[in-house]
Amino acid sequence: xxxxxxxxxxxxxxxxxxxxxxxxxxxxxxxxxxxxxxxxxxxxxxxxxxxxxxxxxxxxxxxxxxxxxxxxxxxxxxxxxxxxxxxxxxxxxxxxxxxxxxxxxxxxxxxxx
Amino acid sequence: xxxxxxxxxxxxxxxxxxxxxxxxxxxxxxxxxxxxxxxxxxxxxxxxxxxxxxxxxxxxxxxxxxxxxxxxxxxxxxxxxxxxxxxxxxxxxxxxxxxxxxxxxxxxxxxxxxx
Numbered sequence: 001x002x003x004x005x006x007x008x009x010x011x012x013x014x015x016x017x018x019x020x021x022x023x024x025x026x027x028x029x030x031x032x033x034x035x036x037x038x039x040x041x042x043x044x045x046x047x048x049x050x051x052x053x054x055x056x057x058x059x060x061x062x063x064x065x066x067x068x069x070x071x072x073x074x075x076x077x078x079x080x081x082x083x084x085x086x087x088x089x090x091x092x093x094x095x096x097x098x099x100x101x102x103x104x105x106x107x108x109x110x111x112x113x
Numbered sequence: 114x115x116x117x118x119x120x121x122x123x124x125x126x127x128x129x130x131x132x133x134x135x136x137x138x139x140x141x142x143x144x145x146x147x148x149x150x151x152x153x154x155x156x157x158x159x160x161x162x163x164x165x166x167x168x169x170x171x172x173x174x175x176x177x178x179x180x181x182x183x184x185x186x187x188x189x190x191x192x193x194x195x196x197x198x199x200x201x202x203x204x205x206x207x208x209x210x211x212x213x214x215x216x217x218x219x220x221x222x223x224x225x226x227x228x
Binding site for chain 2: 031033035040041042043044045048055056058088090092094097098100101102103104105106107109
């Protein structure tokens with residue numbers, strides 16, 4: 001079975017632009033979470049979606065938004081990009097909303113110039 | 114505030130030897146999970162081991178084991194018979210609790226296994 005897949009793997013944007021990152025969870029997993037990992041730090045929670053509804057939100061500005069589709073895949077959108085948004089964005093899936101076994105993808109490396 | 118602290122930014126160990134990575138955390142929850150994740154150069158976070166806080170017995174997974182001290186809020190990872198493939202960043206984490214599976218991560222320990 002395929003693991004969590006994320007696209008694209010790398011992305012370069014300029015300040016002020018908008019970006020969309022995509023994630024496909026493991027088949028059968030209904031919960032998708034997004035994390036931001038800045039260089040030299042641990043991942044930081046952004047969002048959790050379950051059954052197409054937001055179930056948790058981290059301390060991120062409204063420029064960050066996400067959604068989950070009927071097939072449980074998810075998109076993370078970031079508007080008005082700042083230099084500080086440069087990071088590895090990780091997607092994780094789990095069977096349900098509170099299941100503690102998270103499976104991570106390999107991430108999307110976003111560079112904002 | 115819920116926090117996770119890893120005080121060892123880098124560690125080195127010889128192949129086949131044993132190494133222990135430290136982690137302390139702070140939470141007001143009574144029931145929670147603790148985790149160690151490995152992040153190799155491929156960047157994918159891989160679950161190494163998890164511990165349920167209500168279980169007193171320390172978790173083990175092959176060469177990996179933990180020393181869980183709930184009162185001290187300490188959760189260290191021991192890697193026995195270290196292998197070159199163990200070289201990676203190791204992150205300690207605990208779940209936030211409530212109706213989500215949000216994880217709070219530490220800043221990581223870079224482990225280098227030397228041949």
